[in-house]
Structure formats: structure tokens, C-alpha cells
Amino acid sequence: MSDVARQAVADRLYFRRRIVNGVGLVFATLSTGFGLFWLAWILWTTFYTGISALNGKLFTMMTPPPGDEGGLLNAFAGSAMICLLAILIGAPIGIAAGTYLAEYAKKSRLGEAIRFFNDILLSAPSIVLGMFVYTVVVKQVGHYSAFSGSLALALIVLPVVVRTTDEMLKLVPGAMREAGLSLGVPQWKVTVQILYRAALPGIVTGVLLALARISGETAPLLFTAFDNQFWSTNVAQPMASVPVVIYKFAMSADAGWKSLAWAGALIVTLFVLALSLISRAILLRNKVSND
């Protein structure tokens, strides 16, 4: 082959590689635009429709019958109670289990097994967790209750807190443990009074992330906490929650209900986004101060 022909082949090859590269890079950039596009669109719809549905009655009136005007007060109160109770149940167990993984089990076989199955629980479909609580609690008691809803949500809180606690305790330098133990402080006291204090921002972040996850969670509440049109603070009875009310109202044909659903959706979205921003900020600050 002559030099000229060889050069022509090389040029063609080079040209093709550059085309492939160009197409690939454009594709990657467009993909990112694609992702951001949906984010912007969904947030825009939620804000735009939600804000026009906002008014003072939202926080002062109960969920109305169709055709009437009203607010979401009982749903907000119900959500707050159900979620708080879920955190109170799930977080302590999660912190304890995370402590076991980081401080005692470490890389043992049992520890690795717990980590493995905890990660599966973390991504398990929430509706199945609701079904589990329904079968174990609701069916045995005979009626829906806010408490069973909290139990279902606690199952979502648990793996999130286990994982963050485990990871945050692992970040605490071993020298701290050794310093405490060498002074004759028993291990439980080292853990509770030294390690928890050092890992506190991380553990709090885990709890906040868990709260963010459960405050918009709908599926497991459908057949545990169910719904209640009226004000209720009795955790042994059905209770309204914002996501379930949104679901019910959005699926209806009533315009007033639909607009309330959008207002609720806006509040839930704002709350969840604020929580995730706050937990990010805590983590970031913590990282800087540790360096």
C-alpha cells in the first residue's frame, strides 16, 4: 500500500473515532439535560399548582366532604404523629443495631449478614412492608390504627438508621476508643458517652433522611393507618395522613379535593426537600470540622 493510501485509511479511521466521540459526548450531555428537565418540570408543576391552591384554611380546617371547602389540618397532625412515632420506634432500634455492627460485629459473619439483609430491607418495596404489618397487627387487632401505620413506617426508618449509624461510628478514630478504654472506662460508657457524641451529626443526619423518606410514604399507610375524615389523636384508631389524603383526593373528580391534594403535595415536597438539604448541610459541616 502506498503512503498516500495508508494516510487516507488512517484519516478515515481518525475521522470515525472523532465522530463517535462527538456523538457520545453530546449524548452524555443531553442525558444530563434530560434528567434535569424532568426534575424542573415536576417541581414546576408542584409549585405552580400547589401555590395557587394554598390558603389560610389549609392549616385551620379539617378535610372536607366533597363539594365543601376545608383544609388539611387533621391530615397534617396525623402525619406528624404517625411519623414521629415511627421515628421513636425505629430510630433507637436502628442506632442500637448500627452500634452492634460498627463496635461489636465488625467484619464477623453475622455482622456481614446483617449488613447484607439490612441493605435489602432498605430497598424493599414499602407496600410489602405494609402488608406485613397488616397481617401481623391489623388483622389480629381487627381494625386499622395509626399505631400500625407507625410500625410500618418504622420498618422503613430502621434500615436507613442502621446503615448511617454503622458508617458514622466507623468514621470515629480508633484512638478515641483506646483513650477511653485505657482510662478504665467500660466499653458501653465509651460507646454512649464518647463515640455517640463524636458521631452525633452523622446519626442525626440518618434520622432526618429516614424522616424525609417516610413523610411522603403512602403505600404502607393505605391498609394500616387508613384514613379519617375527622380530627383524631387516638393512635389506636384510624388516622388521616397527608399522603393518603392526597391519594384519595387526587383520584377523585371533585375540584376542591383536587386543589387540596396539590396544596398537600406542595407542602410535603417542600418539607422533604428542606430535610434533605438540611441533612446534606450537617454532613458537609461535619466533614469540614473533622479535617
Place this chain on the structure above:
Amino acid sequence: MAASAESLAIAQSDEQRARRDGRKDRLFRRTVAGAGVFVLVMLAGVALTTLWGGREAFATFGFKFLVSSEWDTIGKQFGALAPVYGTLVTAAIAMIIAVPVSFGIALYLTEIAPTWLRTPVASAIELLAGIPSIIYGMWGLFVFVPIMGKYVIPWLNDHIGEWPLIGPLFKGPPLGLGMLTAGIVLAIMVIPFISSVMREVFLTVPTRLKESAYALGSTTWEVAWDIVLPYTRTAVIGGIFLGLGRALGETMAVTFVLGNVHRLSLSLLEPGNSIAATIANEFAEADSEIFRSSLIALAFLLFVVTFIVLAIAKLMLRQMERKEGK
């Protein structure tokens, strides 16, 4: 004499304290270990109770429960085929869209974007994962479904609907609701999960490898395709399975846009059903024991499938961690 009695007392109290500390240490250890085992108990509990709750359906219909698409709430005949099919098809559509897009996003955020832009864009994409799924559902139903029904589906009918082989998939009524819409909404939901795993593992590729390839004259795309991707292959597959597990189990978003019709149809534009949507829609109205049992049996099936998918994801990701020497 007095001094030795005193030191004896001190020694005794020391011993007492050591014993008390030891007791408390053991108690603490047992408590936290109990909490750790509790996680395992819960997961086993979920599997066993849903199997137990579904026993009536499994016993009555036997194997037919899996292969029958009949869903007759009055005649009390239940088969899981239609919802299982819907779950698999919507998840498949979601993965077909989400996997390449997530790869693109991860590539953009690790190789292409200017450094100052990377963190904010990555955070924004991750915000998508934080939006509650019911918001996706409402947006899907009120904003996306009308657009699908008015513009996208008529276009698909006219253009792709006549093609051989894949034509029938894209032929259907312009309802807007259906498998394709649900699959697209699911794709939007799982993109942040897959892309953040991909981005993280792409960052673990040693700079030495990439720069060697660049030094030999590789283009950015060639580095991504021939160096980064092969190096991170197992973890990338793990991330994809993680997204798949999410897509299979997602409930609210799908419930809003799937149409909830128990019917098997080839067309992706017809309304359908999925396991999670069926349970969410019908459980409160289930009026007979066998109906409820069938729904719990569906939950069991869903749990088993997602468990397997997530276990594969976890194993793949763990292999990558080993490689990094963690």
C-alpha cells in the same frame, strides 16, 4: 493493720466495680446484638407472614395462580399473571430508558462537565430521588398522561404502529394511561439511583489507567467505553439491579398512571396493572378472605422477586468494594 484493712476495702470495691462494669457491658452488648438480629428477624418475618397470609390463595389455585390471568372478584377466581406481566413490562421499559441515560449522566459528571458544575448538577439529580413517589404519580396523571394521550400516542400509532414485529406494541387507544407511560415515569424515578451508583464507581477508576489511555491518543468516549466501563462492570450491573429492584416495587407512581385493568395485552399503550398497583387499589375493597389472601400472595411474589434482584445487586456491588480493598 489498719492500712491493710483499708487497702482490702479498696480492692473489694474495685472488684465490685469491675464486676458491675462487666455486667453492664454484657447487658449493653446483648441489647445491641439483639437489635442487630432484629433486622434479620424482620426480613424473615416479612417473607414468612406474606407467605402465610397468601396460603389460602396458593392452596386454592395452586400453580394456576401464577399462570392464569383471570381476576374475577365476584366469581372469586384469581390469577397473578396480568399484574406480574405488568410489573415486568413496566420495569423493563423503565430500564431500557434509565440505563443509557444514567450512563450518560455519570459520564457527563465524571469526565465532561467543568469541575465547578459537577457537584451542583449531581445534587440536583439526586433531588429527584428525594421527591415522594406520590408526587410523581400526581404529576404523571395530571400533566404527563394528557400529553401522552394527545400527542405521543397518536404519533406512535401513525408512525411505528404499522411496522412489522414491534408495530403491535405501539398500537392502541390514545388514553395516555398504560404501560408505556408508567414505564417512562418509573424511568425518571430510578435514574437518580442508577446514575449516582455509576458516578460513584466511575470516580474509583484509577487516574493512572485513564491517563495512560489518553496518552495513547484515546478519545474521551473511548476512555469511558474501553477503560472506565470494563473496570467498573460488576458495580455498574449492581447499580442497574438496584434500580430494577426499585422499579419493580414502586407503587404510588404506577398506581396513578397504569389504568388498573386486569387484562393481558401486547400493546404498551393499553392500560394494565402491576402487582403493587393491584394491592394498593384493591386491598381496602377486598371483601372476601380469598380475595385478600390473593393480594397478600401477590405481595409475597413481589417480595421474592425484589429480594432476588436486590441480592444480586448487593453481591455485585460488594465485589467492587473488595476490589477497592475496603
